Amino acid sequence: MLDSRTIDIVKSTVPLLESANTALTEHFYRRMFRDNPELKDVFNLSHQKTGRQPAALFSAVLAYAKNIDNPAVLSAAVERIAHKHTGFAIQPEQYAIVGHHLLETIKELAPDAATPEVIDAWAQAYGALAEIFIGREEQIYQGNESKTGGWRGTRAFVVKEKQMESEQITSFLLAPADGGAVADYLPGQYLNLHLDSASLEHKEYRQYSLCQAANGREYRIAIKREPGGVASNFMHDRVQVGDTLQVLPPAGDFFMEVSTNTPVVLISGGVGQTPMRAMLDQLLKQGHQANIHWLHACENGAQHAFNNDMQQRRQAHANLNSHVWYRTPAETDQPAEDYHAEGLMDLNQVKDAIIQHGAHYYFCGPLPFMAMVKEQLSAWGIGDDRLHYEVFGPHQTL
Numbered sequence: 020m021l022d023s024r025t026i027d028i029v030k031s032t033v034p035l036l037e038s039a040n041t042a043l044t045e046h047f048y049r050r051m052f053r054d055n056p057e058l059k060d061v062f063n064l065s066h067q068k069t070g071r072q073p074a075a076l077f078s079a080v081l082a083y084a085k086n087i088d089n090p091a092v093l094s095a096a097v098e099r100i101a102h103k104h105t106g107f108a109i110q111p112e113q114y115a116i117v118g119h120h121l122l123e124t125i126k127e128l129a130p131d132a133a134t135p136e137v138i139d140a141w142a143q144a145y146g147a148l149a150e151i152f153i154g155r156e157e158q159i160y161q162g163n164e165s166k167t168g169g170w171r172g173t174r175a176f177v178v179k180e181k182q183m184e185s186e187q188i189t190s191f192l193l194a195p196a197d198g199g200a201v202a203d204y205l206p207g208q209y210l211n212l213h214l215d216s217a218s219l220e221h222k223e224y225r226q227y228s229l230c231q232a233a234n235g236r237e238y239r240i241a242i243k244r245e246p247g248g249v250a251s252n253f254m255h256d257r258v259q260v261g262d263t264l265q266v267l268p269p270a271g272d273f274f275m276e277v278s279t280n281t282p283v284v285l286i287s288g289g290v291g292q293t294p295m296r297a298m299l300d301q302l303l304k305q306g307h308q309a310n311i312h313w314l315h316a317c318e319n320g321a322q323h324a325f326n327n328d329m330q331q332r333r334q335a336h337a338n339l340n341s342h343v344w345y346r347t348p349a350e351t352d353q354p355a356e357d358y359h360a361e362g363l364m365d366l367n368q369v370k371d372a373i374i375q376h377g378a379h380y381y382f383c384g385p386l387p388f389m390a391m392v393k394e395q396l397s398a399w400g401i402g403d404d405r406l407h408y409e410v411f412g413p414h415q416t417l
C-alpha cells in the first residue's frame with residue numbers, strides 16, 4: 020500500500036513525464052539492451068525500431084502515474100499487459116532489471132528533478148506495480164498449467180499441415196509432439212511461438228491468433244508474410260510439415276463471450292480475420308440463435324484468405340450474413356460471390372443490417388482500419404462496452 024506522500028510525489032512528476040514523452044522509454048530501452056543484451060532474445064526488436072513498444076510502455080507509465088490513487092482505472096490495461104507478458108515467459112526476477120533501468124532513466128534524463136525523494140517514491144510505486152503484475156502472471160501461468168491439456172513454459176508442437184490460404188497468408192496446423200491433449204482457449208485468444216534457429220539473429224517470441232474454435236487436439240494459426248518481417252518470413256520460407264516448434268500456452272484478454280441471443284458483428288481487414296474465424300467457428304458450432312454478420316475487407320481475390328470456406332459456411336447457416344469489400348478487384352473476381360462492394364470498407368453501406376439491439380462488435384485489422392471502424396460505430400451511439408478490438412502488435416488505444 021503506497022502512502023499519500025509517495026502518491027503525491029509520483030503525481031507531481033506527471034508534467035515531467037509528459038514533457039519527456041517517448042524519449043523516456045526510448046532511453047530506457049537503449050540502456051537496458053546495452054546493459055542486459057540477453058533481453059534482445061526476449062523483446063521484439065522490430066517494435067523497438069518502429070517505436071511502437073516504447074510508445075506502449077510510455078502510455079502505461081503515464082497512465083499509472085496519473086491514476087496511482089485510483090488503480091481500478093488501470094485494471095483492464097494490467098490484465099492485457101499481464102497476458103502479453105506470459106506469452107514472452109516473463110519471470111519475476113526480470114522486474115528488478117526493468118525497475119533499475121527505469122529509475123536510472125529518470126535520473127539521467129531529469130537530473131535536477133530526480134531528488135532522492137522522487138527516486139524513492141518511484142521505486143516504491145514501481146515495486147507496487149511489479150508486485151501486481153508478478154501476482155497476476157503467476158495466476159495465469161498456474162491456470163495454464165492446471166487446465167486439461169495445459170502446460171507451463173514451452174512445449175514442442177509438430178507442424179501437421181501447412182496450407183496457402185491466399186497469396187500472402189499461410190495457415191499452420193500444430194499438434195503436440197507428445198501426442199497429448201491441448202488446452203482449450205476462448206475464441207479471440209492467441210498462441211505464442213518461441214522461435215529459435217541458427218537462421219535467426221535472435222530468439223523471437225510472436226503472437227498468432229487461433230483461427231478455429233478450440234477442439235482439444237490441435238491449434239490452427241494463419242500467418243501473413245510481412246515485408247521485411249523476421250518471424251513471418253521464417254514461418255513461410257523455412258518451416259515445413261514435420262518440423263517442430265516451441266509453443267507457449269494460449270493467452271489474451273480479447274475474446275468473445277456472448278449469449279446465444281446476442282447478435283454478433285465480426286469485422287476484419289486482411290489477416291485481422293484470424294481471431295474472427297475462431298469466434299465464427301465457435302458460434303456456428305454452438306448453434307448460435309441470433310444473427311451473425313461477417314464483414315471483411317481485403318485487396319482482391321488473390322489476397323482473400325479462406326474465401327471458399329466462408330462461402331460454404333454462409334450457405335450452410337441461414338443466420339450468417341457476409342459482406343466483403345475488395346479495394347481493387349481483379350477481372351476474375353466475381354461480384355456478389357467473392358465480394359459485394361468495391362473500395363475501402365464503409366460500414367454506412369450496411370448500417371441498417373448491423374445496427375441491432377444489444378449487438379456486440381469485434382474487430383481487428385491494421386490500425387487505421389480499426390480507427391475507422393471504431394469511429395463509425397461510435398458515431399452511431401454504440402458504447403465502448405459493446406466494441407471489442409485486438410491490436411496485432413504493441414497495444415494502442417483507438
Ligand SMILES: Cc1cc2nc3c(=O)[nH]c(=O)nc-3n(C[C@H](O)[C@H](O)[C@H](O)COP(=O)(O)OP(=O)(O)OC[C@H]3O[C@@H](n4cnc5c(N)ncnc54)[C@H](O)[C@@H]3O)c2cc1C
Nearest residue numbers: 065068226227228242243246247248249250251293411412
Ligand atoms: C495478439 C496478436 C495476435 C496476432 N495475430 C496474428 C495473426 O493471426 N496472423 C498474423 O499474421 N499476425 C498476427 N500478429 C502479428 C504477429 O505477431 C507478428 O507481429 C507479425 O507476424 C510480424 O512479425 P515479423 O517477425 O514477421 O515482423 P517483424 O520483424 O516483427 O516486423 C514487423 C514490421 O515492422 C517492420 N519493420 C521492422 N524493422 C523496421 C524498421 N527499422 N523501420 C520500419 N519498419 C520496420 C517490418 O518490415 C514489418 O513489416 C498478431 C500479433 C498480436 C500482438
Ligand code: HEM
Nearest residue numbers: 061062063066072075076079103107113114117148413414
Ligand atoms: C511494471 C513493469 C512493466 C510495465 C508497466 C510493462 C508494460 C508493458 C506494456 C504496456 C507492454 C505492451 C503491452 C501490449 O502490447 O498490450 C509490455 C510488453 C512487453 N513487456 Fe512489459 N512491462 C513491465 C515489465 C516488464 C518486464 C519485467 C519485462 C521483462 C523483461 C517485460 C517485457 C515485456 C515484453 C517482452 C513485452 C512485449 C514487447 C513487444 O511486443 O515488443 N515487461 N509491457
